[in-house]
Amino acid sequence: MHFADELIGRIRELGHPLCVGLDPHLELIPASFRKGSMRPEDPETPEVVQAFCLEVIDRLGKRVAVVKPQIALFEQLGWRGLQVLEVLLDRCRSSELSVILDAKRGDIGSTAEGYARAYLEPGARLGVDAITVNPYLGHDSLAPFLERCRSHGRGIFVLVKTSNPGSGDLQDRSLAGTTVFEAVAELLAEDCQRLVGPDTGWSSLGVVVGANHPDQAERVRRRLPEALFLVPGFGAQGAGAEQAVRGFRSGPRGREGGIVSSSRAILFPESPAWESGFEAALGEAIDRLGEAIR
């Protein structure tokens, strides 16, 4: 098993790189699911989140390759939130959905090892296929995650250029001849090459590059030709399909080399009937991305 080979194989079959973000924002969960005041500490809230997310997962069926749960929105429910996440991960597994846990973890030594055990170790209760990680602590902080990529076929996505307004505060700062985000990309180059899959040539070491930064995506791509791009910010955050796939490369069935994530626009459509709104938003996102890569 190799994370990137499996994911790209599935994306080629489906013809689109859409990843659905499982971000259960309490205030946006549709009325038909809600119970009580939906405060994080209310005992009914975890049940509602679970019911809503299971409905989403079941509706995704075999139409997308991968989902990305945002762990912060489960953590805000305390341990009951992680209990819900465990149930959802089981359902994803039985639905043959790959899971990238959006956790943006970053720590050192034995603590980084703890996170790697929590999320990338075979048999872990909260085990997933890949996780997002933060590079601020330097290369050695990535070692336990890279070890799971090598030994257990897992994947990681390292934050390089994020989609938020403040992303430039550090990431765009100029270093001698380069920028911080490009320095991060350079730091990853060797491991990225080492983790290339035998079937597709794509690496299990990927990067996060916001959909609203297509020029920066091209600069990252030059430094990391084999990295999968995890591109958030498609849909609700305003970026279009063309922009979102700018860092992709030509593949056997159109442009490939990453996944484009949409959460809010699909999970919480504006249409009054949630079910039909969901179907319409999902279909539209798949169509637009499929067209953009062809």
Add this chain to the structure above:
Amino acid sequence: MHFADELIGRIRELGHPLCVGLDPHLELIPASFRKGSMRPEDPETPEVVQAFCLEVIDRLGKRVAVVKPQIALFEQLGWRGLQVLEVLLDRCRSSELSVILDAKRGDIGSTAEGYARAYLEPGARLGVDAITVNPYLGHDSLAPFLERCRSHGRGIFVLVKTSNPGSGDLQDRSLAGTTVFEAVAELLAEDCQRLVGPDTGWSSLGVVVGANHPDQAERVRRRLPEALFLVPGFGAQGAGAEQAVRGFRSGPRGREGGIVSSSRAILFPESPAWESGFEAALGEAIDRLGEAIR
């Protein structure tokens, strides 16, 4: 209530700035507590971690002002780990110990809001006094945490210069006339001033600066005169007491302006009898730090 005022007040009473890291490394837990094979997924493991940590908390009594649980080591136990953490936080509260959760979270917009709700909101099940955060995503990613400092008297410690070998990979890179870690410090200056406490003049926006980087600590101190320093790496990671308090300033009862964290050397002493080893290591750490600040 103001995080820095309360913490510094307590440290002045006790005469030392020791913070004990609650890092329950499974392979290091003493034999007298262990049950079964102590794998993260074993059902007995969370019970053992809870019993061990409660014993540590109870032995700290009123001898230290603050503890720092490392959330990664609870997350590796899945939702049961967070359930244990909730029990420990309750015990810390009833023991009048401040709690800094070492979580190094960092995310954007509504997701950062989720983390802030999880850990800094009044009434949150996993609510603590302060949390460590990662600055790579920029200033806006800190906003929900800063909001809880302003409204609810909480604190944060932003990673600036960490103690691990790879910390220089990004943090020491040169920008025009400065470095990445100093740029982070500059990014925090305004908020740091705004969050100064009325009683002590110390700010609820603190920073993490490794004990093994005393020169960098001085450079950070020049940029952030009111920031509390959270200094990890005292003891097991090799730095001495003098080095650890290098970034502190003169106060009414000796040098002050931060806390010095030790975990492994206290929790897992080499002495064959855990209880006596723990008492000896705790007493020695308190003495050495008390001496260094006077």
